[in-house]
Amino acid sequence: MKNLKRITIISGHYGSGKTNIAVNLSIDLKKEFDKVAVADLDIVNPYFRTKDSILEFKKNGIRLISSEYAGTNVDIPALPQEMYAITDDRSYKMIVDLGGDDRGALALGRLTPKIKEENDYDMLLVVNRFRPLTPDLETTVTVAREIExxxxLKFTGVINNSNLGEFTTKEDILSSLSYAEEIAKAMEIxxxxxxxxxxxxxxxxxxIKNLYPLDLQAKI
Amino acid sequence: MANKVLMKGNEAIAEAAIKAGCMHYFGYPITPQTEIAAYMAKRMPKIGGTFLQAESEIAAINMVYGVSAAGYRVMTSSSSPGISLKSEGISYLAGADLPAVIINVQRGGPGLGGIQPSQSDYFQATKGGGHGDFHLIVLAPGSVQEMASLTVKGFELADKYRMPAMILADGTMGQMMEPVELDFDVAPAPEKPWATNGTKMQRKHNIVNSLSLIPEELEKFNFKRFERYKLVEENEAMYEEYKTEDADILVTAYGIASRVTKNAVDEARKKGIKVGLIRPITVWPFPKKPFEKMAEKVKHIVCVELSMGQMIEDVKLAVSCKVPVTLCNRAGGMIPSTEQILAEIEKYAKGE
Known part of the structure; x- marks a missing residue:
């Protein structure tokens, strides 16, 4: 956690597990840093948003930057009114949860010049080989390039989040390692x-190198 | 697990439709079912199919009418207010005896309502959903896997009985992700000698129409159609029974409500309460038989719904009011909790 940059942008194909990772990362980050914030820039998903973890954030003293309409019946792709704090308040370690695909990544564009100027960021590509539209190298890299x-902004690393939800087996994870490595190699990250x-x-x-334990969120 | 993928319910519907041989999709976006259209937009061009975002729900359902009349498997999808817009076209499909699959990923209503999950279109789906005497086959999935398998089943039944089938899901089922296996044995579409697919100068013109100028004939069409509906009722009712063998209290729920209810049944069983669940998988035809059977054995039935109480009427009819049936519900986009349902079960277990 200590070597995370000031801004960590979590992006990828929709449904790849970005939000769950953002929530877990922020909680772990808070154990080492005083000021941690999570910014929900998802303009795609109507349900299962970062904001669903609001109690968890409050308990841990994590600042949530989210549209006040997230999780309500206001069905518009709204951005949070505090979104400029992502780049302007440099006292925070910041986790940014982008919406899926290139459409979700559009929300990032207006912040990109300042993110580049500060140059203390990582943009991480979340991949899951068990998602039907990104099962292989070619489709996943295509989606990644569309997001960029x-x-x-260019990706700087890959998070291999290959899973089948609560039914994931150890073999599933082990079988996904070469998939993630291939993507990383092709993208030179x-x-x-x-x-x-x-x-x-x-x-x-x-x-497995750089293994990271996740707590699964919402279940019905 | 090798063949499993992790999918949203909406995506599972879309991919299953393609697997079922549906090469033509017409829709108009609305939350919480938009992923169906988004998925079709990505996939259809790659497999030589049609994805068309129509100018409205009304246009989309009438495109479905056209493609179905030409003899092809075809689908549209929407959510509650959008289904209301489609209901004229759905009635026309029924009146012309055309097969099609219509997806309703329900949201809270009435009116524009909200985007959160709901089951308040049960009446609309099971009692017709448009003007005139007709039924839809209505399938109510209880998992992402069933979102896929019942979509396939919907195409098969629609073709078999020449009538539209509806998948009655809800926002949560549409948005949640679960592992799915998509290897289906799909029954090939039957011959459609009625289709308007060109005479090749070898037969008379086929006419697909729902207009009838002679009342005596229109009556005959209605009678004939309802003979088919009788066959559907006799042969196609589907349900799941869970821990009902020794139950003296019965709970019933479909779709998302059944998942929470199942948890409540497990919790109640831990407390020694003999409670079981009937989960209708088809809600038209409504599975009357297991209810008739349980009506002789249980002292109370609780019907759990994300509505103000709609399926409960079919439950009361199925048990001929032999047993008291009460409602446990949330509405407007809210989901009942396991605790709420458990409390209700405990209340009747104590004999209150």
Whole structure:
């Protein structure tokens, strides 16, 4: 956690697990830094938003930058009114949760010049090989390039979040490693994290580099 | 797990439709079902199919009418207010005996309502959903896997009985993600000798129409159609029974409500309460038989719905009011909690 840049942008194909990662990262980050904020720039999803974890954020003293319409019946792609704090309040370690695909990444564009100017950021590509529209190298890299084009910012790392929800097995994770490595190699960036649900962490820790335990969120 | 993928319910519907041989989709975006259209927009051009965002819901359903009349498997999708707009076209499909699959990912109503999940279009779906005497086959998925498998089933039944089928889902089912297996054995579409697909100068013109100028004939069409509906009622009712063998209290729910209800049944069982669940999978035809059977065994039935109480009327009819049936509900986009349902079960277990 200590080597996370001031701004960490979580992006990727929609449904790849960005929000869950953003929530988990921010909670872990808060253990080491005083001022941590999560910014929900999702303009795509109507349900299952960062804001659903608002109680968790309050409990942990994490600042939430979110549209006041998120999770309500106001069905418009609204951005948070405090969104400029992402670039302007440099006292915070910032996790940015972008919406899926190039459409979601559009929300980033207006911040990109300032993010580049400060030059203390990572933009991480979340990938899940079990998602039907990004099952291989070619489709995933195509989506990644579309996101870069829309957000006017280049990815700096890959988060391998390959999973089948609560039914994920250890074999599923192990079988996804080469998929993530191929993507990283093609994009000339490193795999910075491989996520795993917490119960598998102990067993897989020695076997996978940069393993990161996740707590699963919402379930119905 | 090798063949499983992680999908949103809406995506599962879209991919299952393609697997079922649906190469033509017409829609208009509305939350919380927009992923169906988005998925079709990405996939259809790659497989040589049609994705068309129509200028309105009304236009989309009438495009469905046209493609179905030409003999092809075809689908549209919307959410509650959009389905109301489509209901004239749905009635025309029924009147012309055309198969099609219509997806309703329900949201809170009435009116424009909200974008959160709901089950308040049950009446609209099961009692016709447009003017005139007709029924839709209505399938109510209870998991992302069923969002896929019942979509396939919808195409098969629609073709078999020459009538529209509806998938009655809700916002949560549409938005939630679960692993899905998409290897289906799909029954190929039957021959459609009635289709308006060109005479090749070898047969008479086919006419697909819902207008009838002679009342005696229109009556005959209605009678004939309802003979088919009777067959559907006899042969196609689907349901799941859960822990009903020794139950003296019954809960019933479909779709998203059944998932929370199942949790409540498990919790109640831990407390020693003999409670079971009937989950209708088709809500038209309504699965009357398991209710008739349970009416002889249980002292109370609780119907759990995300509405002000709609399916409860079919439950009361199915048990001929032999057992008291009460409602446990939330509305307007809210979902009942396990605790709320458990409290209701406990109340009747104590004999209150």
């Amino acid at each position: 084009e829309a957000g006017k 490193p795999v910075v994290l491989t996520t795993v649900k917490r119960e598998f962490y102990g067993e897989l820790k020695g076997k």
